Every structure is written in structure tokens, then in C-alpha cells.
Amino acid sequence: MATLLGNQNYMESLRKDITDLQGTLISVFSRAGAVRYPSWKFPDKVSCDLDLVSLLDQYDYVENDPEFTQHSHVVLLELVIDR
Template identity: 65%
Template sequence: MTHLLGRQDCVESLRRDVIDLQAAVLDVFSRTGPVRVPSWKFPDKVSCNVDLVQLLQEYDYTEGEPEFNQHSHIVLLELVIDR
């Protein structure tokens, strides 16, 4: 499975997953209000205050940067868990 780490299609798929999960979370929040619990990825922040737009801009696939893409893959997977 390590051969998939950092591949463009994997990174893009994880980005879409994070966006879809966030949309579902916001839908629930619109009915219940925000849930104030610590973020799994950023325990010093409340999960509803994590700036996903900034994180998605920062951790995107970059052509010719295999190590960064592997790091982005892992961060995006952690954001899926965090959501």
C-alpha cells in the first residue's frame, strides 16, 4: 500500500472526502449548533474552529514533490479522521 502514498489521485480523493465530510458536519451543526470538542488532529483547538480552507490550500498535491505529497496524503487522512 505504500506505493499509493502521495499519489495525485489519492490526495485529490482525500481532499474531496474532507470537503464532503465537512459539508455533512455543517449540515448537522445547522440543526444542533456547533459541538465544542477538542480536535483530534489539533488538540489545542476546538474541532469546529479548525480552518479547513487554509489546510486544504496548504496540503495539496504538488507536481515533482514526492515527499511533500506523501506528507499531504497523511495530513489529509488525519483530517478525515478529525472530521
């Protein structure tokens, strides 16, 4: 399982999942109002105020840096939990 950590295809799929989750949350928030609750990943911020566009830009696949890519993969997994 650890050999899959940092796999570009899995990371792209995970990024799409995060985008889909965020779209669903925005749809629910538009009808019910935003839930003002601390972020699981970033406890100093409110989860509905996270800038996912910048986070997705910051944590991405980097071909020549497997250590950073694996770290990014873990962060993306944590963002799914955070959503």
C-alpha cells in the same frame, strides 16, 4: 500500499471526501449546534473552528516534492479522522 501514498488521484478523492464530510457536519451543526471538542489532529484548537480551506490549500499535491506530497497525504487522512 505505501506506493499509493502521495498519488495525485487518491489525494484529490480524499480532498473531496473531506469537503463532503465538512458539508455534512455544517448541516448537522446548523440544526443541533456545534460540538465544541478538541481537534484530534490539532489538539490546541477546537475541531469545529479549524479553517479547512486553508488546510486544504496548505496540504496539497506538489509534483516535484514527493516527500511533502506524502506528508500532505497523511495529513489529509488525519483530517478525515478529525472530522
